[in-house]
Amino acid sequence: MTLKKKTSPKYWKNIVKEDANMPPNMKYWFEMRDKYINELQPYIDQAEEEVIIKLLIYAYFLFTYI
Numbered sequence: 001m002t003l004k005k006k007t008s009p010k011y012w013k014n015i016v017k018e019d020a021n022m023p024p025n026m027k028y029w030f031e032m033r034d035k036y037i038n039e040l041q042p043y044i045d046q047a048e049e050e051v052i053i054k055l056l057i058y059a060y061f062l063f064t065y066i
Contacts, residue, residue: 016022033040 016026
């Protein structure tokens with residue numbers, strides 16, 4: 001079963017508060033994320049799909065036994 005996403009994946013607009021200082025390694029974290037996103041995306045998609053399936057199962061049982 002494949003479900004299309006309503007919107008593209010969203011990431012934090014800002015990971016820290018506006019008045020907070022960014023950790024010194026924050027830029028490195030974003031660079032590594034960008035470098036490996038193609039390898040990580042299947043795991044992200046799988047986790048999202050598992051959540052959707054669990055929600056559908058929950059909704060089925062919720063509305064079946066009301």
